[in-house]
Structures are given as structure tokens and as C-alpha cells.
Amino acid sequence: MVDVVVDPGVPADDARLIRQSKHVLIKMRRGWVPVPPPKAGVGRSTTITVMTVAALLVIIAVMSRGLGMLLLALVAAPVLVLTLVHTDLGEEEQATAEREIYEQLRWYEGRYVLADDLDESSRRLLIRAHRAVTAVTESTVNAEGLLDDVRNAVMLPAQEWEIARLLAKLSALRAKHRKTVTDGISPEVAAVAEPLARALDSSEDAVVARVEALERYAANVAEAERAYRAHQQIEELRGRIHQYEELVAESGADGFAVPEIERLSRDADQLDQALRRSLHSAHEAFRHLDP
Structure with a gap:
């Protein structure tokens, strides 16, 4: 939270x-x-x-x-x-x-946003944005430099701040709007208030789009993270192949060794390709976050 x-x-x-x-x-x-x-x-x-x-x-x-x-x-x-x-x-x-x-x-008034100041809808959006940013910045692939970690360190906090800033303005203006129209309004006022309400909804939709872009990036990073971890595990297993071969040979179970080792090599190659594809997808998703 x-x-x-x-x-x-x-x-x-x-x-x-x-x-x-x-x-x-x-x-x-x-x-x-x-x-x-x-x-x-x-x-x-x-x-x-x-x-x-x-x-x-x-x-x-x-x-x-x-x-x-x-x-x-x-x-x-x-x-x-x-x-x-x-x-x-x-x-x-x-x-x-x-x-x-x-x-x-x-x-520093105006340069921070307290989540408690936001209305419920805005608070949910801020939580989603924060989770997406945290998922990327705390990922292993980011720490290992497989992503653009330098730009992530700059752009992602800037994105989260911009979302929070917009949500704070939206929440405040939406509260004032609701207070104005709560007690009933004349048709003349309604003619003005309804387009303004749509403007608020449109602004929220624009912020939602920003949050969804962050979430898409985080989802691509999560896929890269999964592939990277699996790739690391396969590489660890490949590094011990000679020990498995030695044990199988000594135990007389050679018939089970070759197909499993070949499968291990195929899996390693496939995971390497999957990692490259997921990293490429993450980089592409990151490009869409550019202002």
C-alpha cells in the first residue's frame, strides 16, 4: 500500500x-x-x-x-x-x-500526494500504478541490467508521480463538482454540469490508460522474470550434467540418460529464446511509457 x-x-x-x-x-x-x-x-x-x-x-x-x-x-x-x-x-x-x-x-506543499486525500476510485488507480512500478524496479531482470535500469530508475518514479498528481487534482475537482450538484440543479445548470462531468470522466480515462500502460510493462517484465529464473535453473542443471552422466554410468542405467540430457539441452535453448523474446517485449512496452 x-x-x-x-x-x-x-x-x-x-x-x-x-x-x-x-x-x-x-x-x-x-x-x-x-x-x-x-x-x-x-x-x-x-x-x-x-x-x-x-x-x-x-x-x-x-x-x-x-x-x-x-x-x-x-x-x-x-x-x-x-x-x-x-x-x-x-x-x-x-x-x-x-x-x-x-x-x-x-x-514542499504541492510536491507530494497523500493517498488518504484521494477518493476511492483514484486511490485504487494509485495502488495499481504503485504495484506495477514496484514489480518492475524490484525484479531480478532489472537488477541484473537486462532492462534499461537507468531509465527505469528515472522514468517510473516520474510516471507514478504524474499519475498521483493528476489523481489528486481529479479527486479534489470531482468532490467539488458533486457537492455543487448534490442538492439538485435546474435544467440550465444541468446543461453546464453534465459536460463538465464528462470532462472529469474523460480525464479519469486518460489516467487509467497511463496505469494500464504501466501494468502492461510490468506484465512483460514478469514474463521476462519467469523466463530468466527458469533459464538460470536450467543452466545450473546443465552445469551438473557430468555428475548425472557419471552416476548413471556407474549404476548401469544408461538407457535413461541420453534422452533426458538431450531434453535438458532443448529446454535450455527454448528458454533462452523465450527470455530474449520476453525482454524484447518488455523493451517495446517500455517505449510506450515515453511522454
Whole structure:
């Protein structure tokens, strides 16, 4: 599942921070704004208050001349102070971190898409696009350089981002359109609204076409992946042929050796051809992703 899609032009470290900050993004969408940082000399009010209370406990214990009360105050007060100081500092560090994330997210507003902002139809399309991109980039044939791995590393994230960006605009505009026409409209308004609704549908169809192109490419890569793995397995078996031949000869089972070995060689040749064809098909499908 994809949570946040980031413009590939965003620096890698900043993009990583954005992807890891879904919880802050959701809070921001609900109207959350971080509390400003405390002014110099302020911010330890809780700690100061607790220390004051602890000191009062000791004073009261002394004035009451209760030895048990005094010992309790002397032991409990430092523990209470340390616990609350640690809690206060932890909360302040978290608040500082969230303020920094908030500023970063505001700076890059418009260069990332939160999946939760999309309507259901758009979210499904984004998931399909993400799965297709992931299937290609994480494939063995891509890692081995049998595909155009350099262009994949550039073009596929760009394709996913463009799809996410278009879906975000489509979702927002579709929500506004539905809100306008929900309570019923006059014939005059309907005459304008219906063509605009068709424009939204047409835009979605165009995005669907982009997603399907990615899926076709991923399907071709999956076929190449299957052929490549089978080819590797056959080559491993061929590399051990002499061991099989030796065992068969020693066991006196020569009648079973020749046909199986010949079949192994034929299968290897066929898989090699299948791999070449599937890689060629993948390269052809990739060409259709060019903008």
C-alpha cells in the first residue's frame, strides 16, 4: 500500500522525511498547527512547579517533626522531580521534531500526494500504478541490467508521480463538482454540469490508460522474470550434467540418460529464446511509457 507519493525532484533526504510523516500530514489535514516554541527562560514551568512542591514537602516534614514524613519526602521528591523533568523534556523534543516536520511539509506543499486525500476510485488507480512500478524496479531482470535500469530508475518514479498528481487534482475537482450538484440543479445548470462531468470522466480515462500502460510493462517484465529464473535453473542443471552422466554410468542405467540430457539441452535453448523474446517485449512496452 502506498501512503505518500513524492515528486522525484524533491531531494532524497527530504522525500524520505515526507514519506515517513504520514501521521503529521493527517493531523495537518485536520487543521492541526504546532504550538510555537517556548521563549527563552520559559518552558520549564512544570519542572519548577514540581521542585517547589517537593521543597514544600520537605519543609512541612521538618516543621511537623515527623521523621517518617521527612525520610519519605527526601526519597520521593528527587524521584518525582527526575520523572517529570524527563517527561517534560521528552514532550518538548517531540514537539520540536513535529514543528520541523510541519515546516518541511509546508515548504514542499504541492510536491507530494497523500493517498488518504484521494477518493476511492483514484486511490485504487494509485495502488495499481504503485504495484506495477514496484514489480518492475524490484525484479531480478532489472537488477541484473537486462532492462534499461537507468531509465527505469528515472522514468517510473516520474510516471507514478504524474499519475498521483493528476489523481489528486481529479479527486479534489470531482468532490467539488458533486457537492455543487448534490442538492439538485435546474435544467440550465444541468446543461453546464453534465459536460463538465464528462470532462472529469474523460480525464479519469486518460489516467487509467497511463496505469494500464504501466501494468502492461510490468506484465512483460514478469514474463521476462519467469523466463530468466527458469533459464538460470536450467543452466545450473546443465552445469551438473557430468555428475548425472557419471552416476548413471556407474549404476548401469544408461538407457535413461541420453534422452533426458538431450531434453535438458532443448529446454535450455527454448528458454533462452523465450527470455530474449520476453525482454524484447518488455523493451517495446517500455517505449510506450515515453511522454
